[in-house]
Amino acid sequence: MITGKTKMADLIHLNHKLLPVIGRFGISLGFGDSTVNEICRKKGIETAFFLEVVNAFHDPDYYPQENLRQFSLQLIVDYLRNTHRFYLDKKIPEIEEMIEAMIRDCYPGKEHIDLIKVFFGNYRKELIAHIEREEETVFPYALMVEEAFLKGSLTGEQREQIRKRSMKDYQEEHDDIEEKLYDLKNIIIKYLPQPQDVSGCTHILYELFYLEQDINDHSRIEDKVLAPKVEQMEKVLLERYPLSDG
Amino acid sequence: MADLTAIVIESSYVIRKGWTQILRSFDEIRNIYEFAEIEECLPLLPKYHPDLVLYHSSRIHQEIGSYLSGKEIGKIFWVDISPEEHKKENVPEWADLSLSPLLPRERIRQSLEQIMHDLGGVTDQDNHTELSHREITVLKLISRGLTNKEIADKMYISPHTVITHRKNITRKLGIKTVAGLTVYAILNKLVSLDEIES
Missing domain, CATH: 3.40.50.2300 (Response regulator)
Structure with missing residues (x-):
C-alpha cells in the first residue's frame, strides 16, 4: 500500500500507470527523493485524498474506505473533471493521431483504417456527450446537495430537485461508451486485415487497453465514492427537512 | 465465449x-x-x-x-x-x-x-463462431440501420427471434454495438459503404 512516507519515485517504479494520475494532480517528474507527504505539501494537495486515489488506482481491489468519503465533494468533482480533461485533451487526440499516422503511412487497405477512424470519431462524440452530461447535470447536482447539507437548510426548490431526480436516477442512465471501446479492441484484434507493419495496430491497442482501464477506474470513483456520499446526504436532508417548510 | x-x-x-x-x-x-x-x-x-x-x-x-x-x-x-x-x-x-x-x-x-x-456459458457445441446464413442476413440488415421490428417484418420472423439472432451474433463475434457490427460487416464485405450511407 502506498503511504505518505512512500517516495514519489518509488510509487512510479511500483506502477508506471500512475504517471498520468499524478499528472492530473499537477505533479511533474524530477522529484528526487521527496516523499508523497513532502510533494503534496509543496503543491498544496490534500495528501489523504491523493493517497486514496493512487491506492484505488494501483490496486483494483482496493476498497475506497470511509476516509475517502470524508473529503469534500468539490475535491472529488475537481479530480473527476481533471480526468475528463485528460481524456479529451490528451488521450483521445493521441489515439486519433495514431490512426491518422496509419492512414498516412498508407499500405494497401487504407479504407479499413478509414473505418476505424470513423468508428473512433463516433466513440469520441459519445464520450464528449457523456462527459458533458456529467459535468453539466450530475456534478452540479451533487454539489448542490452538499451545499444544502453543509448549510443545514433545504429550499423547497432543492427538495423538489432531489425528489424529481436523485443521484440514483442519474446513475441508472448509462450509455454504451464502454461497449464501443470493447468492440473497437475486438475489431482490431480479431477482424482487421493486418498491415505489413503491425506496430501501428499494436500501439493503438495498447492505448485502447490503457484508456479502458483508466475509464473503469474513473467510474469506480464515481460509483463507489461520489454516488454513495451524495445518496447519504440526500437521505439526511429529506429526513431532516420534511415537506411543507418550502 | x-x-x-x-x-x-x-x-x-x-x-x-x-x-x-x-x-x-x-x-x-x-x-x-x-x-x-x-x-x-x-x-x-x-x-x-x-x-x-x-x-x-x-x-x-x-x-x-x-x-x-x-x-x-x-x-x-x-x-x-x-x-x-x-x-x-x-x-x-x-x-x-x-x-x-x-x-x-x-x-x-x-x-x-x-x-x-x-446460465448459458460455453458448451462445446456453442464454441462455433461461424455465423449461420440467417445470422448473416440479420447482420446485414442491422448494418443498414434497420430496427428489430423492421428486420422481423422483412424476414417474416418474430421480433423475439431477431433478438435471439442478435444475441448469438454478439456472442460469436465479440462485438456488441451496432456501430461495431457495421464495421465488421464492411470489413467482411457483407455490405458496402453505399448501402449504409443510403
Whole structure:
C-alpha cells in the first residue's frame, strides 16, 4: 500500500500507470527523493485524498474506505473533471493521431483504417456527450446537495430537485461508451486485415487497453465514492427537512 | 465465449478474495465486482446487470425484494455463501443455491460449473463462431440501420427471434454495438459503404 512516507519515485517504479494520475494532480517528474507527504505539501494537495486515489488506482481491489468519503465533494468533482480533461485533451487526440499516422503511412487497405477512424470519431462524440452530461447535470447536482447539507437548510426548490431526480436516477442512465471501446479492441484484434507493419495496430491497442482501464477506474470513483456520499446526504436532508417548510 | 458478470458481496476480505479468485478461473465470467456490504451494491445492480450474485446472510431477502421490484435488471442467479447453511442444508428463500465456503474444493467447482452451464456459458457445441446464413442476413440488415421490428417484418420472423439472432451474433463475434457490427460487416464485405450511407 502506498503511504505518505512512500517516495514519489518509488510509487512510479511500483506502477508506471500512475504517471498520468499524478499528472492530473499537477505533479511533474524530477522529484528526487521527496516523499508523497513532502510533494503534496509543496503543491498544496490534500495528501489523504491523493493517497486514496493512487491506492484505488494501483490496486483494483482496493476498497475506497470511509476516509475517502470524508473529503469534500468539490475535491472529488475537481479530480473527476481533471480526468475528463485528460481524456479529451490528451488521450483521445493521441489515439486519433495514431490512426491518422496509419492512414498516412498508407499500405494497401487504407479504407479499413478509414473505418476505424470513423468508428473512433463516433466513440469520441459519445464520450464528449457523456462527459458533458456529467459535468453539466450530475456534478452540479451533487454539489448542490452538499451545499444544502453543509448549510443545514433545504429550499423547497432543492427538495423538489432531489425528489424529481436523485443521484440514483442519474446513475441508472448509462450509455454504451464502454461497449464501443470493447468492440473497437475486438475489431482490431480479431477482424482487421493486418498491415505489413503491425506496430501501428499494436500501439493503438495498447492505448485502447490503457484508456479502458483508466475509464473503469474513473467510474469506480464515481460509483463507489461520489454516488454513495451524495445518496447519504440526500437521505439526511429529506429526513431532516420534511415537506411543507418550502 | 460467454460473457457473464458476477458480483461477490462478502464483508470478510479474505473470503471475498477467495471467491473472486475461484470465479476468475472460469472463462465464462468476464466481469467480477466486489462489495463488502449489500447496501453499496444494490444501487449499482441495474448498471452492472449481473448474471450471478454471491451473497450471504438471511436478513436480506426483503431488502433485495423491495429494491428489485420494478427495476429492469433481468434474471439474477443468487447464491447464498454463508457458512452456516452448510450445517442446516437448506437454501434460504431468496437464493437459488447455497454454497458454503467450508465445502471441499471439488464440490465448489462442480456447483459453479453447473451454474455456468445453466446460465448459458460455453458448451462445446456453442464454441462455433461461424455465423449461420440467417445470422448473416440479420447482420446485414442491422448494418443498414434497420430496427428489430423492421428486420422481423422483412424476414417474416418474430421480433423475439431477431433478438435471439442478435444475441448469438454478439456472442460469436465479440462485438456488441451496432456501430461495431457495421464495421465488421464492411470489413467482411457483407455490405458496402453505399448501402449504409443510403
